[in-house]
Amino acid sequence: MARHLLTLRDLAAEEITSLLDEAQAVADGDIPALNGAVVATLFYEPSTRTEMSFEQAARRAGAEVLHCDVEHSSVRKGESLVDTVRTFAALGTDVLVLRHPASGAPALAARHVRCAVVNAGDGMHEHPTQGLLDLLTVRQVKGRIAGLRVAIIGDVVHSRVARSAAWGFSRLGASVVLAGPATLLPVAAPVPGVEMTVSLETALSGADVVLALRLQRERQAAGDIPTSTEYTRLYGVSDPVLRRAKPDVVVLHPGPANVGVEITAEVAYGPRSAIIRQVENGVYVRMAVLRWALAPRTVRHGDAATPRRSPQGQHAAPVVG
Numbered sequence: 001m002a003r004h005l006l007t008l009r010d011l012a013a014e015e016i017t018s019l020l021d022e023a024q025a026v027a028d029g030d031i032p033a034l035n036g037a038v039v040a041t042l043f044y045e046p047s048t049r050t051e052m053s054f055e056q057a058a059r060r061a062g063a064e065v066l067h068c069d070v071e072h073s074s075v076r077k078g079e080s081l082v083d084t085v086r087t088f089a090a091l092g093t094d095v096l097v098l099r100h101p102a103s104g105a106p107a108l109a110a111r112h113v114r115c116a117v118v119n120a121g122d123g124m125h126e127h128p129t130q131g132l133l134d135l136l137t138v139r140q141v142k143g144r145i146a147g148l149r150v151a152i153i154g155d156v157v158h159s160r161v162a163r164s165a166a167w168g169f170s171r172l173g174a175s176v177v178l179a180g181p182a183t184l185l186p187v188a189a190p191v192p193g194v195e196m197t198v199s200l201e202t203a204l205s206g207a208d209v210v211l212a213l214r215l216q217r218e219r220q221a222a223g224d225i226p227t228s229t230e231y232t233r234l235y236g237v238s239d240p241v242l243r244r245a246k247p248d249v250v251v252l253h254p255g256p257a258n259v260g261v262e263i264t265a266e267v268a269y270g271p272r273s274a275i276i277r278q279v280e281n282g283v284y285v286r287m288a289v290l291r292w293a294l295a296p297r298t299v300r301h302g303d304a305a306t307p308r309r310s311p312q313g314q315h316a317a318p319v320v321g
């Protein structure tokens with residue numbers, strides 16, 4: 001049985017903590033052995049960090065990478081998502097890493113393939129590995145998650161990053177507040193127990209963590225924000241507004257950042273920023289997730305150095321150490 005990672009909502013606190021522990025072990029030099037596993041990356045939306053870090057994670061752990069350039073694939077001839085993922089499975093994929101503009105696309109894919117599916121960001125739904133790397137980064141900086149106040153600022157309604165972070169931080173005992181203009185907040189809190197406010201000052205008050213979100217122009221309707229200048233004046237994360245947060249506040253941004261719009265250069269590149277650390281942790285988290293996704297099919301160390309093949313010609317059990 002494959003183990004899919006589709007949302008953080010689906011994971012219990014213990015499972016999230018275990019993945020963070022495993023990612024930290026990777027960060028400390030304990031690289032998993034994914035010998036013989038085939039990791040396919042299928043991104044229907046642009047990406048730098050997520051796609052590159054999954055591929056880097058797979059290669060560093062000794063897996064094969066099957067990279068799909070969607071723009072030059074048969075998707076452009078009209079091939080459906082289901083037929084595309086079934087094709088990847090037939091090519092021997094063990095873990096399919098999928099980014100798609102439609103919320104729920106990875107869940108749909110998971111119903112049609114026997115390999116593991118990892119959600120690399122689906123529409124406005126979730127981005128679970130981003131949530132994990134945000135958690136890992138904060139845990140490294142603060143030493144804990146429980147009891148922290150986490151302010152998530154900006155284009156909340158369009159943000160899969162916000163949703164996964166809200167689930168992850170809440171589940172591990174942080175208090176989460178979502179803040180932005182009313183047009184960029186959901187009508188109801190997407191995660192039980194999280195606060196919502198249009199007041200940046202309220203959200204930042206006493207915050208231990210500030211997660212600034214990218215303005216998702218590609219998903220916004222005309223009129224969601226009057227102008228980016230006005231947005232910056234009211235909701236931009238800057239040194240002056242951060243005075244309301246705790247003095248040792250850590251600032252996150254999933255990237256790519258519109259520097260000068262949702263976050264100033266002084267904050268993005270300043271001493272409180274953990275943005276580059278987030279990118280580095282992305283590789284560790286994704287190695288841990290690849291191993292986790294493959295773990296149900298783990299075979300003993302020392303078994304076949306090359307993957308066994310099923311009668312259908314698909315890889316059966318990769319060697320996972």
Ligand code: CP
Nearest residue numbers: 047048049050254255
């Ligand atoms: N954070 C994130 O998903 O970035 P990319 O779009 O560059 O992968």
